[in-house]
Amino acid sequence: MGKFAQLIVDCLVSCRFFQLLYVVGLTTAGGVGLFYALEKTVSASGFLAVPIPHLPWFHSGLFHGYDSASLRRGYQVYKQVCCACHSMKQLRYRHFIDVFLTADEAKDEAAEIRVQDGPNDQGQMFMRPGTVNDYLPSPYPNEVVGRNANHGLYPPDLSLITLARHRGEDYIFMLLTGYTEAPAGIHLESDQHYNPYFPSGGAIGMAPALFDEMIEYSDGTPASVSQMAKDVCSFLKFCSEPELNDRKRYAIKVSFLRIVFSELLLYSRAFVSICLSVQFWSSI
Template identity: 40%
Template sequence: MVRLLAIGAGLLFTLVVMVSFVVDAYNAATTETPKTAEKVFHLDAKAPEGGWSFSGPLGKWDIAQLQRGYKVYKEVCSACHGMKFIAFRNLAELGYTENQVRAEAATWQVPGVDPATGESIMRPAEPTDYIPSPYPNDVAAAAANNNAIPPDLSLITKARKNGTNYVYSLLSGYQEIPAELTEQFPEFSTPFGLYYNPYFKYLNIAMAPPLMSDGQVTYDDGTEATVPQMSEDVTAFLTWGAEPTMIKRKQTGWPVMIFLVFATILAWMAKQQIWSAVKPSKRKD
């Protein structure tokens, strides 16, 4: 009797779960999701008009672009964001000589210790040092940025969906709230301290436009420093910073693929040679 009651209770529980699942699935399929400004006016990230030189299986780094991007990062982005996984010695991969890397590192200040007194000091960086954060800790970072902590940019293009295109679109996408948005959603607004950017999920972002006007940075190679150009260059640099071996990996992949195809052909030919003298047996019923 107890066993029958247990079986009945189990069947009843299973039935209730199945009915609940069917009802919830029906409601989810038939209930119309209310439209919000975030869903209607949010834009998907996009690449610049000419694409990226490093995209695709045959992509390559544009060294001049990476150097321009580093300049934008140093003069603009480093005021709020660090790159704690990138050492100054890594800049040699951008075409700088050893002396240039050493000189460039010395233009940065990093925490150190006075060998005479043992007190904490700021000293010129060396090639073995890593690009520092402008803030000593998260509390100081939040206090200086309206309670929003600027993220480290070392892996930012890997940490965001469609990261490279997202960073580029975000940097170049600041704008005024469209009149169409306020017409459809009169209740929508950008609070004080936030900025409208359709490429940000919630449309209002705490980061002020870092690239505010053309010519904000002067490029050494004479390239015109428009906002889209600076956004593209610094995004390429951040992509390199997140995955500096990407191009080497692609270049290594081609010989590996060719070898695997060749080895497969050899294996098939060897199999044919070994089993060529073996005749299939005729089955008798």
């Protein structure tokens, strides 16, 4: 009779586990639905001037990671265009090693900058060549200088920009490529430009940053505005989420283990049910 009672307990535990899975599934579905509804509410509320389309990024697929060639070109765009105004205070040169730069290339890139260090033995600060452990340089020594150079506006740091902006790289791509003439009735100040994808009426202080063939890619890719915007957005996405490839690998492994574990649970539940039936009828 003790074995029969233990079988009943095991069966109840298994049933409770499946009930828990059911509750978790309903909660997850409800959370996803709420997130989707809130996103649509934000888009429809006028916070975004023009709807942002969903763009087919290579790294957005479950079985795809970052395109290293695009990241390399995007870094070139940032280095030759964006870094004149925008900083990346949370990125070090070593973060690029074995992603889109070799160790020697990263050392050469870092050696191009000068970093204040010290004090030395005489108690004085000194300038030295950069190393791979140094952060990417900021274009301004402080925020006051940055605002004075940009009509009172301080260009945002780009380290986490795709996480800090609604729709991430989709929004940044459309912003970089969406400059146009202001329609009738839109008043712009002398230092403003019109971009329909920019919130608050489309008046933006940043001038168009990209022009066809303004840089020459080292791999020979034609440097059109859309190509440069795509590459720099991929680079900014990597800077915001450098662990994305690892997360996808872990997700695939966990999904496989969930399938195996679920099959084992179903088999064990069927086995327990059969054992209970045999034990019950044999005891009558």
